[in-house]
Amino acid sequence: MIEALAFYIFSSIAVAAAFMVISARNPVHSVLFLILTFFNVAGMFVILGAEFLAMILVVVYVGAVAVLFMFVVMMLDINFVELRQGFLNYLPIGSLIGLVMLIELATLFGSWVVTPVIANRGLMPTPSPDITTNTHALGNIVYTHYVYLFQAAGMILLVAMIGAIVLTHRNRPGVKKQDIGRQLNRNPANSVEIRKVEIGKGI
Amino acid sequence: MVEIWDNYGLPMVWMILKIIAIVFPIMLSVAYLTLAERKVIGAMHLRKGPNVVGPFGLFQPLADGLKLFLKETIIPSGANRGVFILAPCVTFVLALIAWAVIPFDKGMVLSNINVGILYLFAISSLGVYGILMAGWASNSRYAFLGAMRSAAQMISYEVSMGLIIITVLLCVGSLNLSDIVMAQREMWFIVPLFPMGVIFFVSTLAETNRHPFDLPEAEAELVAGYNVEYSAMTFALFFLGEYANMILMSAMTSVLFLGGWLPPFNAIPFTWIPGPVWFALKIAFCLFIFIWVRATFPRYRYDQLMRLGWKIFLPLSLAAVAIVSGILVAFNLTPNHG
Numbered sequence: 001m002i003e004a005l006a007f008y009i010f011s012s013i014a015v016a017a018a019f020m021v022i023s024a025r026n027p028v029h030s031v032l033f034l035i036l037t038f039f040n041v042a043g044m045f046v047i048l049g050a051e052f053l054a055m056i057l058v059v060v061y062v063g064a065v066a067v068l069f070m071f072v073v074m075m076l077d078i079n080f081v082e083l084r085q086g087f088l089n090y091l092p093i094g095s096l097i098g099l100v101m102l103i104e105l106a107t108l109f110g111s112w113v114v115t116p117v118i119a120n121r122g123l124m125p126t127p128s129p130d131i132t133t134n135t136h137a138l139g140n141i142v143y144t145h146y147v148y149l150f151q152a153a154g155m156i157l158l159v160a161m162i163g164a165i166v167l168t169h170r171n172r173p174g175v176k177k178q179d180i181g182r183q184l185n186r187n188p189a190n191s192v193e194i195r196k197v198e199i200g201k202g203i
Numbered sequence: 204m205v206e207i208w209d210n211y212g213l214p215m216v217w218m219i220l221k222i223i224a225i226v227f228p229i230m231l232s233v234a235y236l237t238l239a240e241r242k243v244i245g246a247m248h249l250r251k252g253p254n255v256v257g258p259f260g261l262f263q264p265l266a267d268g269l270k271l272f273l274k275e276t277i278i279p280s281g282a283n284r285g286v287f288i289l290a291p292c293v294t295f296v297l298a299l300i301a302w303a304v305i306p307f308d309k310g311m312v313l314s315n316i317n318v319g320i321l322y323l324f325a326i327s328s329l330g331v332y333g334i335l336m337a338g339w340a341s342n343s344r345y346a347f348l349g350a351m352r353s354a355a356q357m358i359s360y361e362v363s364m365g366l367i368i369i370t371v372l373l374c375v376g377s378l379n380l381s382d383i384v385m386a387q388r389e390m391w392f393i394v395p396l397f398p399m400g401v402i403f404f405v406s407t408l409a410e411t412n413r414h415p416f417d418l419p420e421a422e423a424e425l426v427a428g429y430n431v432e433y434s435a436m437t438f439a440l441f442f443l444g445e446y447a448n449m450i451l452m453s454a455m456t457s458v459l460f461l462g463g464w465l466p467p468f469n470a471i472p473f474t475w476i477p478g479p480v481w482f483a484l485k486i487a488f489c490l491f492i493f494i495w496v497r498a499t500f501p502r503y504r505y506d507q508l509m510r511l512g513w514k515i516f517l518p519l520s521l522a523a524v525a526i527v528s529g530i531l532v533a534f535n536l537t538p539n540h541g
Contacts, residue, residue: 002211028339032286035332052378055321063328064358067335071354074339074347133317135378178506 007047014040027073031066038062052134221313225302233446234264240494247498271442274435279342282432286340291433291440294333298447301326305454306381308464308478319380320368323455327364327410330448331357334412334419334429337441341432349428352505353412353419359512360409366520367403370396370527371459376538384463386538391462399523400460402516404492407452409512411445414497418505453489454482461485 017036024030038061045054142150238253238260245252253260278287304319306312316322331354338350372378374396375386386392393400409416420428430441457463462485464478503511531537 026283028283028286032336051316051318052321055318055325058325059321059328063325063331063361067331067354067358070332070335071351074335075351133378135318180510 003047007044010040010043010047014044027076028070031070031073034069035062035066038066050134052138225313226299229299229302229447229450230443232450233443234268236446236450236490237267237442238264239490240497243491243494244498247495268439271435271439276435276437279432281342283340283342286336287432288437290333290337290340291437291444293336294330294444295440295447297326297329297333298444298451301451302454304380305451305458306384306463307482309381309385311464311479312381315379315381318378320372320378320383320459323380324365324368327448327451327455328357328361330410333441333444337433338429341429343432345427345431346429349419349431353429356409356412356416356418356508356512359509360406360516363512363516363520364403364406364410366517366524367399367406368459370399370520370523373524373527373531374538380458380463384458384465387462387465388469391460391465391467393460396460396523396527399520400456402520403460404456404489406516407456408493408496409508411448411452413449413493415500415503416508417502418508449490449493450486453486453493456489457482457485461489 014037017033017040020033021030021037024033038057042054042057042062045051045057241263242252242260253263256262256266278284301323303313304316304322306315334353334357335350338346338348338353341347371383371392374392375383377383377386408414412419418428420430430438433441464482466473466476466478466481
């Protein structure tokens with residue numbers, strides 16, 4: 001009973017918060033509602049017994065990704081009135097695209113057939129937490145059975161990261177940079193010059 | 204009706220009693236941590252510290268609390284009301300809920316979950332929201348600058364903290380906090396993982412915005428940073444949250460590196476003292492270092508802070524993960540699990 005109650009509380013708050021993400025007037029409020037959605041989804045993961053995924057969801061999405069969202073949204077100076085001006089003009093095109101997506105999704109899921117083997121597996125009870133924990137089970141799958149795919153995914157992410165740095169990094173001339181090693185290596189002999197200045201003459 | 208009471212009502216009441224038994228001592232220690240800080244720094248400065256209210260100034264925290272409670276809460280007219288009030292509540296609640304998984308003794312823990320250390324890490328990484336929300340909602344330049352600094356700082360040091368936690372987990376083979384403590388029966392992890400313990404402690408200093416990394420509230424440049432617009436109880440909640448976070452981080456350091464509730468030697472005079480007392484002593488030791496650092500070091504410059512986090516701690520802790528796992532595999536020391 002408690003589990004069902006918790007599920008309904010989490011899911012209804014998650015849906016309501018997700019709706020508020022797209023309807024809130026203030027983008028910072030949108031991000032805060034997004035965080036609320038993440039939290040409730042994490043709660044649903046816990047109900048499912050996927051505690052590791054729940055914690056990782058909070059660490060990665062709430063603790064890192066949403067912070068960056070918030071960082072950017074707070075720094076931007078957005079004019080909301082201007083942003084909403086062309087709303088009615090674009091409404092037909094937007095709704096057309098939405099309709100196409102909806103039909104695509106409907107045909108996709110309408111023709112979706114689950115293999116009988118997998119369908120039966122869904123009925124099997126998940127192993128009890130006493131035998132194997134989430135962490136061991138996930139680690140076994142990711143690092144043992146699918147280690148090459150995992151490595152490939154890591155490589156793709158690395159390439160994406162390096163690509164982003166290469167594309168956005170530019171050498172600006174005239175920027176003063178601090179080289180700690182050079183600063184520490186300075187000594188009075190090669191950085192200070194003592195001159196005898198004659199009175200009334202200057203250097 | 205009786206069945207519902209037995210199944211749900213009674214455990215609920217029992218749980219609430221347990222929560223009060225944890226929260227009340229924490230609030231009390233937060234109050235007396237502020238006094239201890241002033242007294243210890245006073246002693247280091249050759250002053251007396253607070254000594255007027257009550258014997259040896261022992262009632263000073265109560266007087267401070269009462270003063271903050273009776274003051275008027277001012278909400279700036281330009282502030283975003285909802286977020287402005289939400290921010291201190293978030294900070295305070297996050298500082299308290301993390302204690303749900305901290306083990307005080309063998310089996311003496313509110314909720315002994317499998318992923319305890321991940322839960323702690325998740326909660327401590329959320330602490331940045333209270334500060335970000337406060338800085339943005341105040342609609343003030345100083346507060347906003349403080350919040351931005353704090354967000355960048357906390358994200359930077361979280362990365363190295365996470366990697367150091369991984370080195371500990373490699374030696375334990377479990378994410379459960381009680382298992383982490385029990386794995387230190389032979390030797391506290393501060394001995395084999397010595398440099399990591401120090402880096403972790405320094406990272407917690409940055410994570411709690413304490414000296415010498417207290418740039419978010421640097422009073423000389425930002426007045427008081429993110430909490431400049433807060434007054435009375437809203438300010439008190441920030442203050443309590445910050446100090447509760449200090450105690451939490453000390454507890455985390457004790458659990459990960461100083462052997463939690465375990466005595467230093469498994470011999471007779473040490474085992475007479477119960478586990479929670481050892482745990483409290485270790486937390487008090489870490490807190491003393493927090494205060495000692497505050498009295499000793501000047502504030503870091505902002506670019507130096509970022510350099511320390513990204514160019515020194517991150518490569519060191521990344522290397523430590525590789526080295527520790529290499530040693531564990533090479534000498535066949537990996538903790539085995541089914």
